[in-house]
Amino acid sequence: MRQRGKRTPRPLDANGLWELALKALAARACSTGELRQKLRARATNLEDVDATLARLKEYRYLDDRRFAENYAAARLENQRLGKNRVTQELRRRRVAPSLAEAAVEKTYGQTDEVALIEEFIRRKYRGTTPGDLFQDDKQLASAYRRLMRLGFNSGNAIRALKRFAAHPELLDQFEPPPETSEE
Incomplete structure (x- = not known):
């Protein structure tokens, strides 16, 4: 009895890899590493993968x-x-x-991260007045963790949260890592 499920994709030669790469790039932009991984999974010859990537770069399809x-x-x-x-x-x-x-x-380079954080806080908590936000340390810690997950610098997150916190002194317990200054 034949099993149903995923078929194993057939291996591709150099022309097949070229077509696969063009289809992948037409669907969405890819980095060289992502595309290399996709092509290696289907290649009969790994040298064809490097040749295909070099050709894509030559035509400026991949940068x-x-x-x-x-x-x-x-x-x-x-x-x-x-x-x-x-x-x-x-x-x-x-x-x-x-x-x-x-x-x-x-x-x-020209982006003010504190302004980005403040914009996020205003958008996220738009029905609340600034003085009513973050009444206790649990709410502050939750907002701080959310800002860290969004990729913001901890010092900037604390500065922005202090402007919105009902009790900004609670933020003194959050020690940001020391900022490195290049002199």
């Missing part, structure tokens, strides 16, 4: 720098995420760490 910059700009514009989260997501998408950090720095 990790452009991908990282566009990804970071989209996350800032649409989701209003912090730098740390975007850098982490780019690394998860197999972008080189130095390239990810450079793209995020370029995108977030």
